Amino acid sequence: MVQSVPSPAPQTSIRIIGFLCNWCSYGGADTAGVCRFKQPTDLRVVRIPCTGRVDPLFVAKPLIYGVDGVLVSGCHPKDCHYAVGNLYARRRLEVLKNFLSFMGIDKRRFDYAWVSASEGQRWQQVVSDFSERIHQLGPNPLAGKGIPQPVQGPLTRAT
Amino acid sequence: MEASATTRLHQEVEASIGRLSTVLGWGAGYDPLHMTPLFVRSPEDIARLVWNPLCVQNLTGYLVKSPGVQPPEEGKKIGICVRGCDSRSLVALIQEKLISRENLYIIGIPCRGTVDIRRLMNESGLSNIRSVRIEKDLLIVDDANGAHNLPLERFLARRCLRCRHPNPVIHDVLLDEPVTPRTTAEDAYRDVESLEAQSLDQRRAFWSVELDRCLRCYACRNACPLCICQNRCIAETRDPRWLTQRVNLPEKFLYHFIHALHLAGRCTECGECERVCPMEIPVTLIKEKLNQITRDLLHYEAGLDPEAVPPLLTFNPAEAGI
Ligand code: SF4
Ligand code: SF4
Numbered sequence: 001m002v003q004s005v006p007s008p009a010p011q012t013s014i015r016i017i018g019f020l021c022n023w024c025s026y027g028g029a030d031t032a033g034v035c036r037f038k039q040p041t042d043l044r045v046v047r048i049p050c051t052g053r054v055d056p057l058f059v060a061k062p063l064i065y066g067v068d069g070v071l072v073s074g075c076h077p078k079d080c081h082y083a084v085g086n087l088y089a090r091r092r093l094e095v096l097k098n099f100l101s102f103m104g105i106d107k108r109r110f111d112y113a114w115v116s117a118s119e120g121q122r123w124q125q126v127v128s129d130f131s132e133r134i135h136q137l138g139p140n141p142l143a144g145k146g147i148p149q150p151v152q153g154p155l156t157r158a159t
Numbered sequence: 160m161e162a163s164a165t166t167r168l169h170q171e172v173e174a175s176i177g178r179l180s181t182v183l184g185w186g187a188g189y190d191p192l193h194m195t196p197l198f199v200r201s202p203e204d205i206a207r208l209v210w211n212p213l214c215v216q217n218l219t220g221y222l223v224k225s226p227g228v229q230p231p232e233e234g235k236k237i238g239i240c241v242r243g244c245d246s247r248s249l250v251a252l253i254q255e256k257l258i259s260r261e262n263l264y265i266i267g268i269p270c271r272g273t274v275d276i277r278r279l280m281n282e283s284g285l286s287n288i289r290s291v292r293i294e295k296d297l298l299i300v301d302d303a304n305g306a307h308n309l310p311l312e313r314f315l316a317r318r319c320l321r322c323r324h325p326n327p328v329i330h331d332v333l334l335d336e337p338v339t340p341r342t343t344a345e346d347a348y349r350d351v352e353s354l355e356a357q358s359l360d361q362r363r364a365f366w367s368v369e370l371d372r373c374l375r376c377y378a379c380r381n382a383c384p385l386c387i388c389q390n391r392c393i394a395e396t397r398d399p400r401w402l403t404q405r406v407n408l409p410e411k412f413l414y415h416f417i418h419a420l421h422l423a424g425r426c427t428e429c430g431e432c433e434r435v436c437p438m439e440i441p442v443t444l445i446k447e448k449l450n451q452i453t454r455d456l457l458h459y460e461a462g463l464d465p466e467a468v469p470p471l472l473t474f475n476p477a478e479a480g481i
């Protein structure tokens with residue numbers, strides 16, 4: 001039976017990108033869906049083969065261009081499908097997290113988590129908490145600065 | 160003092176040039192304030208070598224990037240003059256197997272600091288500078304009006320003010336007695352800390368103003384001895400296409416994130432990126448923050464141990480707390 005719940009979708013439009021490992025967290029999100037756990041709707045999911053594939057720039061670029069939050073989630077350490085991908089990722093992402101605030105980007109806009117394919121409930125928790133945190137932070141102050149403006153100059157054609 | 164160091168440098172290179180196919184050092188540039196990299200290939204060139212506080216370039220990049228030095232001839236080595244900071248670049252390059260120690264003859268120079276030339280040029284009251292040397296806490300500048308004693312601290316490059324390793328950490332021969340480091344490890348990150356004492360919004364405002372000046376000329380990348388991708392640098396490739404030709408603040412931010420993150424755990428704080436920036440953007444500061452993080456989190460200082468693996472190129476399953 002479909003539960004009737006108030007929509008968790010918030011009023012302000014918030015954009016969150018989630019990079020989810022194919023082998024764990026993507027499955028975990030799927031499990032959460034199959035179990036019909038209530039989830040926030042402002043997460044755009046990008047499926048990745050492994051958190052080891054996550055270049056810290058995948059996180060930095062959206063935050064610089066005004067995305068409101070970025071969440072990376074993969075297999076628990078020592079459970080990586082490729083054995084060690086998430087162990088490399090753990091270091092890189094932790095360094096990145098500590099770095100963002102120095103450049104004036106709130107480090108709370110980024111987080112990473114470990115969620116296995118069977119942990120639907122945990123996924124629900126992680127994503128709800130993260131979404132709530134981003135809503136509290138509000139829109140990214142860098143938003144809008146990167147929208148390419150048409151060049152206005154003497155040769156600009158009137159449209 | 161520096162004059163005798165130059166003499167010792169000449170003697171040293173004369174003694175070893177038979178075994179070396181090229182020696183990288185510094186020579187006089189287009190005016191007495193500017194020294195320039197010098198590739199010594201024959202004994203006649205040795206007399207052109209100099210060492211003084213205006214020898215500001217880190218030469219190690221020439222070992223790995225083009226246009227650089229030719230590989231050594233059979234049975235010979237490449238000689239290279241290094242200050243403390245440059246020697247750490249060598250260590251980093253050796254760690255990553257970009258150069259091999261066996262091919263190098265390292266002439267180490269204990270360094271008492273190099274001059275921020277822009278600052279010296281902006282100093283009023285000096286004209287036609289002929290020479291510059293360091294004596295204790297003074298920078299002695301000879302110009303058309305005679306000798307001026309200037310406080311050294313005011314004219315040293317920022318990287319030299321915060322230098323913890325003025326003595327080459329790796330060398331075959333040392334030209335001078337080791338000198339005392341100017342800074343302690345605790346003090347080395349004071350510039351990072353003073354920016355951090357500001358609020359998040361102030362920091363964003365600070366970097367927005369600083370980075371907005373960036374021309375994306377890529378001089379900082381080109382001067383960096385550890386930025387070795389050259390024409391595969393993702394700041395310029397069309398595939399993958401990380402950056403465009405557009406001129407806007409986010410692209411500048413992203414470019415600096417690329418440079419900094421690619422140097423995370425590798426940068427030795429040689430300060431070349433900041434020195435060469437035509438817009439005087441404190442770009443090394445960005446990498447200093449990353450180094451402070453890798454020090455605190457992963458207990459690593461770059462460019463000291465040729466056997467060590469840079470921390471982001473490896474992992475530790477047992478790592479707790481992260
Ligand atoms: S990033 Fe700057 S300070 Fe670090 S190694 Fe490169 S040039 Fe030197
Ligand atoms: S050298 Fe300066 S202006 Fe040029 S790309 Fe680097 S930071 Fe920007």
